[in-house]
Amino acid sequence: MRKFALISLTLIMLTAAASATTFHGDVQRTGNFTASGEIIPHLAWKTQLTGLVGASPVYYNGHIYVTNWFGWGDWQPGLYSLNATTGSVEWRNATISGASSVAVFGNLLVVGDITGMLYYVDAASGDIVKAVKLESSPLWWGIASSPLVYNGSVYVTTFSNGTLWKIDSDGNVVWRYTTGGEIGPYTSPSAFKGLVFFAGNESGNGLLVAVNESGVEQWKFPVDGKITNSPSTDGQRVYVATETKLYAVNLDGTEAWSVAFSGTMSTAAVAYGNVYIGSDGKLYCFNASDGTKKWETAVNGKIDSSPAVAGGVVYFATNTPEGTLYAVDALSGEVLWYYRLSPPSGSYYNIMSSPFIAENKLFIGADSGYVYCFETSGSFEFNVTLIPGKFEVLVNGNSYEVNRTTALGALYESENHTVNGAKVWFEVSLDDSWYSQYGFFIKTIMGLGTDQIDGNWIYWSVWNETGQISVGADRYNLNQKETVYYCYGDGSSLNSCLILLKINADVKPAGISSLELSNGNRGGNITAWVNVTSASTDWYVVVVSGVGEQGEAIAGISTFRLNAGEELRVPVLIHIPQLADQGTYSLYAGVYRFSEYPANLIHLYGPASCEVS
Incomplete structure (x- = not known):
């Protein structure tokens, strides 16, 4: 139930015929x-x-x-x-x-x-x-x-x-x-x-x-x-x-x-x-x-x-x-x-x-x-891909950085995903009252927060496959393949949830957060800028490739080293053949460990578009 502070309600005086069911709810069309x-x-x-x-x-x-x-x-x-x-x-x-x-x-x-x-x-x-x-x-x-x-x-x-x-x-x-x-x-x-x-x-x-x-x-x-x-x-x-x-x-x-x-x-x-x-x-x-x-x-x-x-x-x-x-x-x-x-x-x-x-x-x-x-309760299941790096949240006027590969990162990644052929987005707000000791606790999701139903308190709790997580969602780091649950209920078990968010997280050791492309001319080059973050120190390869409207393929490659937790803006030079088709090209960026290239693609990002003239 959503908590709602009533304010000077307008008196809705219904007539005897108000029981008639009609457009906009009643005969007054309120x-x-x-x-x-x-x-x-x-x-x-x-x-x-x-x-x-x-x-x-x-x-x-x-x-x-x-x-x-x-x-x-x-x-x-x-x-x-x-x-x-x-x-x-x-x-x-x-x-x-x-x-x-x-x-x-x-x-x-x-x-x-x-x-x-x-x-x-x-x-x-x-x-x-x-x-x-x-x-x-x-x-x-x-x-x-x-x-x-x-x-x-x-x-x-x-x-x-x-x-x-x-x-x-x-x-x-x-x-x-x-x-x-x-x-x-x-x-x-x-x-x-x-x-x-x-x-x-x-x-x-x-x-x-x-x-x-x-x-x-x-x-x-x-x-x-x-x-x-x-x-x-x-x-x-x-x-x-x-x-x-x-x-x-x-x-x-x-x-x-x-x-x-x-x-x-x-x-x-x-x-x-x-x-x-x-x-x-x-x-x-x-x-x-x-x-x-x-x-x-x-x-x-x-x-x-x-x-x-x-x-x-x-x-x-x-x-x-x-x-x-x-x-x-x-x-x-x-x-x-x-x-x-x-x-x-x-x-x-x-x-x-x-x-x-x-x-x-x-x-x-x-x-x-x-x-x-639509109804007032139910379960959602999201599949998300998480890459190393941080994102910013604002809580009570304070700015905080959160690791993307945490349970909280999985929640934020889930809030704009496709469910039943539709894109679902929902509000998330956080409580930083105990941040220094435990991290963030969930204040509301979809506007729903701590409330009381039939004498029982309900609230958001965070779970993994073994039980309830005892720290804030931002302090719980996810394994490579892990499922995390957000439960709106009395906290006794996942079976008691009125609303359940099941998030299947695929945590990558490295990932791409953005891809920017310049335009180019035939016989020249396109410059791609790829933001890559790594969870461990290693050598990596980034490939940027794609096709134009007529099926013409172009590609470029860069090799670089990243330290653990480092984010790098990697330049990739893509040659355009002299006789390449003109028009719009859609390109993707992929990152590999150097030792595993080209057999094991870690993360794919895109598409981004550019013009060849």
């Missing part, structure tokens, strides 16, 4: 969820639906309901029901597809479709109970708005004419309120205390509109530009963004505050007296009362995903070819971990979907065609 512990980047399961999964998965009663849309190759469109525990497909309705997230309405699912239809679907069988045509100009999106179930009725918007629809439990249109202009296709209504809030467009001017349950306008609030996301409310103000501003609007329709802001599809989450919202490359946290920016966190691309908040952590994803799921501390904005998809060449694994948290699991879709499920 993005607030419940979890007993921090979700970690441990994949419980992933299920391929094919196509693009842009909708947010929605959990209800042990099931995940989600649509996919468009795609390439063998695309299997549909509204899917998945087993939330295993990820297995329970049923698929191939008629329905799109980016609309479902709303659960008793034993029915309500969802939009790319053809402009709104469907009522039996949750148990997937059979269509009722279909209503609402969007007359569906274009690419149809109804991408996520329906709202509120006080026994369904509310949904259509984008082409900025209309809010109210529909009863039998699928009959009760009324509609039309603003007339086009609105964002993904914006969805929210509700609080008998008011329904939605995006509008009147004569080309963006609006936030509030109507009562009879469809009578209560107020219209003009905004600068088009509303790009869904209004969310904490019961005191309504928060909504355009491409130029983020607004907080009082419940009487007057402005509370606004700030310059580049809005996306990302709908604001409201929790802990803060507003969390994504933009072009950053997640922002604003004070909900006055709009003061508390922090911003840069990520690897645009955020269209709507943040989900649970247990002091904010979860969201980026809409980039290497779509990335992030977890950040809700108070500081510190990145705790990320899970970055690695698409094959020519593919794009963007994430437009928003996280949904239920039963201590996080569910999210991606353009990989998969739905992913």
